[in-house]
Amino acid sequence: MAELTLPMSRRSLLKGAAGLVVGVFLAPTGKFAQAAAAPTAAATPFAPNAFVRVGIDNRVTVLIKHIEFGQGPFTGLSTLVAEEMDADWSQMRAEHAPANAALYNNLQFGPMQATGGSTAIAESYEQMRKAGATARAMLVEAAAQRWKVPGTEITVSDGVVTHAGSKHKATFGELAEDAAKLPVPTNVTLKDPADFKLIGREGKIKRLDTPEKSDGRARFTLDVYEPQMLTVVIAHAPSFGARVASFDAKMALAVRGVVAVKELPTGIAVYAEGMWPALKARALLDITWDESAAEQRGSAQILKLYRESAGKPGVVAKSHGDIAKGLDGAERTLTRDYAFPYLAHSPMEPLDGFLRWDGKTAKAQFGSQIPTIDQAAIAAVLGIEASAVEIETLFAGGSFGRRAQPAGDFAAELAHVAKAFGTTRPVKLVWTREDDIQGGRYRPMFLHRMHAGISGKKVVAWKNTVVGHSFIKGSPFEPMMIKDGVDATMVEGASEVPYKFDNFLCELHIEEIGVPGLWWRSVGGTHTGYAVECFIDELLQETDQDPIEGRIAMLGDDPRFAGVLREVAKLANWDGPGPKAGRARGVAVTKAFGTYVAQIAEVSLGDNGEPRVHKVWCAVDCGVVVNPDIVRAQMEGGIGYGLGAVLYSEVRLENGRPVQKNFDGYRSLRIQEMPAVEVALVKSAAPPTGVGEPGVPPIGPAVANAIGRLGRERPSQLPIVPGAV
Numbered sequence: 102m103a104e105l106t107l108p109m110s111r112r113s114l115l116k117g118a119a120g121l122v123v124g125v126f127l128a129p130t131g132k133f134a135q136a137a138a139a140p141t142a143a144a145t146p147f148a149p150n151a152f153v154r155v156g157i158d159n160r161v162t163v164l165i166k167h168i169e170f171g172q173g174p175f176t177g178l179s180t181l182v183a184e185e186m187d188a189d190w191s192q193m194r195a196e197h198a199p200a201n202a203a204l205y206n207n208l209q210f211g212p213m214q215a216t217g218g219s220t221a222i223a224e225s226y227e228q229m230r231k232a233g234a235t236a237r238a239m240l241v242e243a244a245a246q247r248w249k250v251p252g253t254e255i256t257v258s259d260g261v262v263t264h265a266g267s268k269h270k271a272t273f274g275e276l277a278e279d280a281a282k283l284p285v286p287t288n289v290t291l292k293d294p295a296d297f298k299l300i301g302r303e304g305k306i307k308r309l310d311t312p313e314k315s316d317g318r319a320r321f322t323l324d325v326y327e328p329q330m331l332t333v334v335i336a337h338a339p340s341f342g343a344r345v346a347s348f349d350a351k352m353a354l355a356v357r358g359v360v361a362v363k364e365l366p367t368g369i370a371v372y373a374e375g376m377w378p379a380l381k382a383r384a385l386l387d388i389t390w391d392e393s394a395a396e397q398r399g400s401a402q403i404l405k406l407y408r409e410s411a412g413k414p415g416v417v418a419k420s421h422g423d424i425a426k427g428l429d430g431a432e433r434t435l436t437r438d439y440a441f442p443y444l445a446h447s448p449m450e451p452l453d454g455f456l457r458w459d460g461k462t463a464k465a466q467f468g469s470q471i472p473t474i475d476q477a478a479i480a481a482v483l484g485i486e487a488s489a490v491e492i493e494t495l496f497a498g499g500s501f502g503r504r505a506q507p508a509g510d511f512a513a514e515l516a517h518v519a520k521a522f523g524t525t526r527p528v529k530l531v532w533t534r535e536d537d538i539q540g541g542r543y544r545p546m547f548l549h550r551m552h553a554g555i556s557g558k559k560v561v562a563w564k565n566t567v568v569g570h571s572f573i574k575g576s577p578f579e580p581m582m583i584k585d586g587v588d589a590t591m592v593e594g595a596s597e598v599p600y601k602f603d604n605f606l607c608e609l610h611i612e613e614i615g616v617p618g619l620w621w622r623s624v625g626g627t628h629t630g631y632a633v634e635c636f637i638d639e640l641l642q643e644t645d646q647d648p649i650e651g652r653i654a655m656l657g658d659d660p661r662f663a664g665v666l667r668e669v670a671k672l673a674n675w676d677g678p679g680p681k682a683g684r685a686r687g688v689a690v691t692k693a694f695g696t697y698v699a700q701i702a703e704v705s706l707g708d709n710g711e712p713r714v715h716k717v718w719c720a721v722d723c724g725v726v727v728n729p730d731i732v733r734a735q736m737e738g739g740i741g742y743g744l745g746a747v748l749y750s751e752v753r754l755e756n757g758r759p760v761q762k763n764f765d766g767y768r769s770l771r772i773q774e775m776p777a778v779e780v781a782l783v784k785s786a787a788p789p790t791g792v793g794e795p796g797v798p799p800i801g802p803a804v805a806n807a808i809g810r811l812g813r814e815r816p817s818q819l820p821i822v823p824g825a826v
Contacts, residue, residue: 341396435636454530455529471504471509515530569612634799685704686704712804720780750820
């Protein structure tokens with residue numbers, strides 16, 4: 102049995118219409134926590150609606166501090182609470198928590214409310230179980246006092262509290278108000294995993310957000326409407342770093358429904374009574390742009406710069422042995438470059454937000470991924486305290502990192518829109534698909550130059566030179582994430598590889614490029630996984646070794662890599678890469694955000710030479726599995742998202758300007774191109790890790806390695822099918 106003792110600043114419950122309310126505080130424990138002081142227990146106030154509300158109507162509502170944009174925290178975190186309460190799943194509900202870093206901080210990030218890095222389940226696992234166990238203990242004590250029986254004789258099952266000896270029974274709702282009068286226990290015993298009824302159990306849980314999203318009750322930002330609200334679109338600069346030199350809004354203002362046109366730091370905003378007049382007027386703006394300080398290089402020029410830099414010594418991210426001696430003494434050497442384009446996030450719902458302010462306070466409604474940063478950004482623009490900014494987090498139609506902006510760029514732009522017009526009318530800022538794809542904050546371009554030395558069948562030396570630009574540099578995250586000139590997000594998956602080499606070097610060049618970047622689903626793994634796994638597979642092919650057994654033979658001391666490789670081989674009935682009957686199989690294994698994923702892709706080549714992916718087998722070890730169906734769904738979604746990117750996606754710059762505008766040019770995977778996917782969950786007692794992103798990195802190299810087994814060169818410059826429409 103596990104026991105968890107936590108400091109409580111004051112009573113973590115209130116009597117009221119809700120019945121029983123429970124809040125919990127844990128100190129930050131993750132890598133970011135060391136760089137920022139956590140709020141003290143004494144400074145952490147209890148607020149109504151903290152974590153768990155037990156209503157007199159018998160509903161249990163869990164306040165979710167992580168945004169729900171499809172990845173499952175509403176269901177996952179509620180499962181943890183329901184498990185420890187012994188609640189019936191039908192009585193569970195979930196809502197977004199308000200923006201309040203003191204109450205809802207991400208325990209791996211420090212005093213910041215944020216969703217990202219696949220941390221939702223990992224950082225909340227004990228906290229939400231503690232909240233559920235605390236609520237259960239108080240309901241049991243309320244029943245014990247009411248029935249005048251020992252609490253140890255009371256049982257709870259499916260939301261019903263029972264004393265067998267006296268035959269007393271009560272629902273949570275019937276006990277909620279009595280429980281709210283009790284002191285909060287500071288020590289509660291958490292369940293032994295052997296007693297779990299919901300966590301990890303197949304078929305026990307249905308997603309909490311599905312009914313609302315199916316029947317239209319779910320509220321997204323585009324659903325927000327208030328009387329007198331203005332819809333706003335912005336004409337942004339055509340190149341990054343350009344500024345407005347002058348503009349003429351005469352024709353735009355003549356459009357019926359247009360109320361105002363204002364210049365903002367980010368462009369020219371059109372305020373209108375609806376979306377159509379706003380778009381029509383924006384197209385009629387006559388703007389002269391000053392591009393003297395703008396980034397004017399194209400993708401080809403930037404890649405040329407990267408190749409030149411790769412030939413020079415970089416900043417050492419990780420090394421051991423003597424790489425020069427290892428390469429010089431090898432029987433033979435191989436060198437490969439792998440180049441990666443800019444990628445847009447392209448969530449189905451582009452950026453949008455609602456804001457109302459009265460000169461002293463502001464209320465925003467949108468899909469906020471980092472409420473703490475967004476609050477600060479809005480407050481700075483409006484000249485008010487962050488505490489005067491209320492953010493109501495709404496459902497969002499995807500993100501893939503797009504809504505997690507280190508400087509709160511979109512939130513600041515939303516505030517500028519409101520400030521420029523004044524306090525008389527609320528505003529809703531909407532980005533179109535074209536705004537989003539051409540608006541920057543891309544996954545940056547990268548180049549990997551790989552060198553390996555081979556003697557016999559052994560890889561005796563491994564060198565990886567990574568070249569790219571850093572979106573962390575200059576952001577509030579720089580002190581936490583850039584150490585000794587190394588941006589950890591740029592080399593994750595490259596500075597630490599699964600394989601053991603006598604001589605190893607990973608070095609980094611950070612280039613200054615005027616194109617705004619952002620973390621993209623799986624961050625560094627988007628490129629490091631491809632480069633490492635393609636190169637290691639080519640080395641195995643060169644030395645005539647099986648792709649799976651050869652990898653296992655080279656693995657270091659972490660047995661979980663071998664575990665997922667053996668599991669995926671079993672799942673796919675592995676008997677070698679082929680080719681057989683025109684198809685070959687490729688393998689890749691990666692670790693991202695603490696989760697191990699191995700994938701096998703079965704691929705053929707069409708008459709036009711384009712690859713067709715028929716099936717993908719996937720094995721995942723994410724520690725304790727909370728919701729098996731959600732884990733499978735995230736692996737399937739990651740495979741589809743990553744496959745579309747590696748095959749087709751690219752934002753190409755010409756003279757500093759993005760070429761692609763919409764899905765007709767920025768190609769993603771189409772429904773008939775989605776392969777069959779089979780997922781195996783590796784049983785583990787390790788603490789849970791994230792699943793929102795780790796399914797992405799292995800799919801690209803698995804496909805490329807299958808292409809390599811079909812007699813073609815592994816694609817060295819992505820996308821594999823450039824210019825596809």
